[in-house]
Amino acid sequence: MGKKSLSGVLITAAILAVAGCSGGAAPTGETANAPADPGKVSGEIKVLTHRTDLVQNGTMDEYAAEFNRVYPKVKVKFEGITDYEGEVKIRMNTDQYGDVLMIPNAIAKDDYPKFFASLGSETQLAAKYRFIDKSAVAGKVYGVATVGNANGFVYNKAVWKNAGITDWPTTPARFLDDLKAIKAKTDAVPYYTNFKDAWPLTSPWTGILGSVSCDAQASNKLVSADPWVKGSDLSVADTLLYDIVHGKLSEKDPSTTNWEASKGMIARGDIATMLLGSWAVTQMQDAAEKAGTDPDDIGFMPFPAQVDGKYCSVVSADYLQAVSIHSGHKEAARAWVDWFTDKSGFAQNEGSVPTLKSSALPPTLKPYTDAGVKLIEVSQSRTGQVNAIDKAAEIGLNTPDYRQKLIDMARGAQKGELDDYLTDLGKRWNEAARTAGS
Amino acid sequence: MTDMTSEVARRGPRSGARASRTPAGGALRSGGAPRSWKTRPLRRLTPWLFLAGPLLLLITFTYVPVGNMIFYSFTDWDGVSPDRRMVGLDNYEQIFTRPELFRVFFVSFYYLAASFVQIAIALYFATVLSFDLRFRNLFKGLLFFPYLINGVAIGFVFLYFFQDGGTLDSVVSWFGAGGDHAWLGSAESANTSLAGVSVWRFTGLNFVLFLGAVQSIPAELYEAAQLDGATRRQQFRHIIAPGIRPVLSLSVILAVSGSLAVFEIPWIMTGGATGTQTFVIQTIKLAFQFNKTGLASAAAVILLLIILLITWIQRRLVPDERTDLV
Numbered sequence: 001m002g003k004k005s006l007s008g009v010l011i012t013a014a015i016l017a018v019a020g021c022s023g024g025a026a027p028t029g030e031t032a033n034a035p036a037d038p039g040k041v042s043g044e045i046k047v048l049t050h051r052t053d054l055v056q057n058g059t060m061d062e063y064a065a066e067f068n069r070v071y072p073k074v075k076v077k078f079e080g081i082t083d084y085e086g087e088v089k090i091r092m093n094t095d096q097y098g099d100v101l102m103i104p105n106a107i108a109k110d111d112y113p114k115f116f117a118s119l120g121s122e123t124q125l126a127a128k129y130r131f132i133d134k135s136a137v138a139g140k141v142y143g144v145a146t147v148g149n150a151n152g153f154v155y156n157k158a159v160w161k162n163a164g165i166t167d168w169p170t171t172p173a174r175f176l177d178d179l180k181a182i183k184a185k186t187d188a189v190p191y192y193t194n195f196k197d198a199w200p201l202t203s204p205w206t207g208i209l210g211s212v213s214c215d216a217q218a219s220n221k222l223v224s225a226d227p228w229v230k231g232s233d234l235s236v237a238d239t240l241l242y243d244i245v246h247g248k249l250s251e252k253d254p255s256t257t258n259w260e261a262s263k264g265m266i267a268r269g270d271i272a273t274m275l276l277g278s279w280a281v282t283q284m285q286d287a288a289e290k291a292g293t294d295p296d297d298i299g300f301m302p303f304p305a306q307v308d309g310k311y312c313s314v315v316s317a318d319y320l321q322a323v324s325i326h327s328g329h330k331e332a333a334r335a336w337v338d339w340f341t342d343k344s345g346f347a348q349n350e351g352s353v354p355t356l357k358s359s360a361l362p363p364t365l366k367p368y369t370d371a372g373v374k375l376i377e378v379s380q381s382r383t384g385q386v387n388a389i390d391k392a393a394e395i396g397l398n399t400p401d402y403r404q405k406l407i408d409m410a411r412g413a414q415k416g417e418l419d420d421y422l423t424d425l426g427k428r429w430n431e432a433a434r435t436a437g438s
Numbered sequence: 439m440t441d442m443t444s445e446v447a448r449r450g451p452r453s454g455a456r457a458s459r460t461p462a463g464g465a466l467r468s469g470g471a472p473r474s475w476k477t478r479p480l481r482r483l484t485p486w487l488f489l490a491g492p493l494l495l496l497i498t499f500t501y502v503p504v505g506n507m508i509f510y511s512f513t514d515w516d517g518v519s520p521d522r523r524m525v526g527l528d529n530y531e532q533i534f535t536r537p538e539l540f541r542v543f544f545v546s547f548y549y550l551a552a553s554f555v556q557i558a559i560a561l562y563f564a565t566v567l568s569f570d571l572r573f574r575n576l577f578k579g580l581l582f583f584p585y586l587i588n589g590v591a592i593g594f595v596f597l598y599f600f601q602d603g604g605t606l607d608s609v610v611s612w613f614g615a616g617g618d619h620a621w622l623g624s625a626e627s628a629n630t631s632l633a634g635v636s637v638w639r640f641t642g643l644n645f646v647l648f649l650g651a652v653q654s655i656p657a658e659l660y661e662a663a664q665l666d667g668a669t670r671r672q673q674f675r676h677i678i679a680p681g682i683r684p685v686l687s688l689s690v691i692l693a694v695s696g697s698l699a700v701f702e703i704p705w706i707m708t709g710g711a712t713g714t715q716t717f718v719i720q721t722i723k724l725a726f727q728f729n730k731t732g733l734a735s736a737a738a739v740i741l742l743l744i745i746l747l748i749t750w751i752q753r754r755l756v757p758d759e760r761t762d763l764v
Contacts (some may be wrong), residue, residue: 020686086726089517089518092518093518104515104518106518106729107518108516108518108519108727111518111520111521112517114520114521195711196597196711197709198709238716252602252620253601253602253620253622253623254472254598254623254629255600255620255621255622255623255708255711255712256601256602256622338763391516391730392730393731394724394727394728394730396727399707399723399727399728400711401710401711401723401727404711404712405711408625408711408712408713411623412624412668413623413624413625413712413713414625414712414713433482
């Protein structure tokens, strides 16, 4: 009897488990319209955000208070999540993922209509905002970028000056020469990979797409072409990274790097250069203030490549804000998204590129505008397909693994030649492109 | 039922007329000894009430997830999308046709080798500390302590320990050796270092298991052996080793399955970089980096089957016989 009832329980559990899997179909095609009268819209909305620092120090509540002056009846609550990607992705299996949230990168673009309410037509919103094509599915937009960032090298001007370099390098070869000069003439580590923390090897390097060729279609072209063909954006970037490490121009032991510590190190001049986004400039300047060094020593330079004698830098979207399809207060949620993007001044405060086209660029990008760096916005209309190919190939343009292996090969910790490696990546990519993304 | 009534019937004449007048059921209820679930449903239910809590937890957090995992392994689910398609055995076919997915098992050999070192160390200390020794309990505590520390904390501590110019480098330099080695820098060195951390962490557990087994051996045996003039070595060989055989074989099973499923130490310390990727890390990356939850579930099911198989083989080779020392 005992045994029988136990197995009975187990079978029941198994049936429940399978039944629980089937799930119901999610609603699609909902729209979050902007309220006609700000005074009338009401409700309590919950905003999920990755900026835990701003939730904790009360900055977000200040924004909410400002927001309430226009929309007095809407109550905004924030939930800061430290491991945003990991946690929200799992929570999105339920229908309790807040009213407003940042779209996790793991969500496939074609699935946006199943999770988020539409914010309007692509043509309409593209006239007003940057980065709109990143979330457009079948002509409808599902998310608006909080801010955008330009990419480039954060560097310590004093160290570069001490090595006798005053001009930005114009080619990867000259960049390497400059790093060699830094190594010879100063005590600083010429380039810091942040290998252990890994993410600095992902978005900043993959964000090069477009900067080298000055081509706004660089990302979309990956759908039909091997990304590592000689001379292509990614091959130039990855070769540069390989050469830096191979030439021993990076930190001695990459396996134990530390991102938080690296901020102070670049501020004190122990590190000369790191590839990051423009958002990092303000953080490094803060670190310089804390370390008692001059914040003005923190500089920002574009990737060493020129087209027709001009530098290009890609400006790309940070997290996109979206309205949950399950939200009970879609109008209020939409009101928050609109207000935060248009009126909050968040982008200026963070030193980032505003989503609103009519807003001014932040002071961190002044060196770029002074030097005439061409800012281009890479089209992301086919990101869904690119990601599908990337995942099928298990390469991970936005994961650290393939560049960590590249660095390991460059410093002799793993066997392999750069050319073979890039060829192999290309081969895997092409094979995946044939099956996925179609 | 029949036995009970017959007992009442037998008792009937002696216990007097009152019992024989009341119906059989009534006599049973007041009778004390004879009970059944029909008459006392709560009593029958009692063990289940006690079990309900743990069983509920066990089912919710073990069996339902495992059931889910097996179900996912037959789908092409990406982990988020509300849609999933049944693909039958496709995922399993993929795993077995891609040899690179199994190559990571080579990393397990580092941990397997380390776990035998670990068992040897634990056995040595368990034997030594089971005899009368000064500061015995202090040493027991010291050896067991690392096992009590959270694995994440250990990962972080050892990250600093292995750092360029970190603790290990300075200790090595005290002995005159060039204290400048990137411990996590190359695949062999990194895997050996990580396996060393795992030895440091789990020796305490093995030690406690062995110590318990050694101390359960009756003291008279040692006395008799001493009277016969047996040395410590002989005592170990003929009394302790056979006496703890079941625990020893259990430890070996745990060591093998443990080294196939190594996860937290390399995950926290290197994230699988520099050739330290284990099968579990690879599975996690498949599931959460490349959104192939279906494929990853299949990989997890296969790991489960491999471990079950190894355990079964081991139980076959080393049957769990009762130890009989006397």
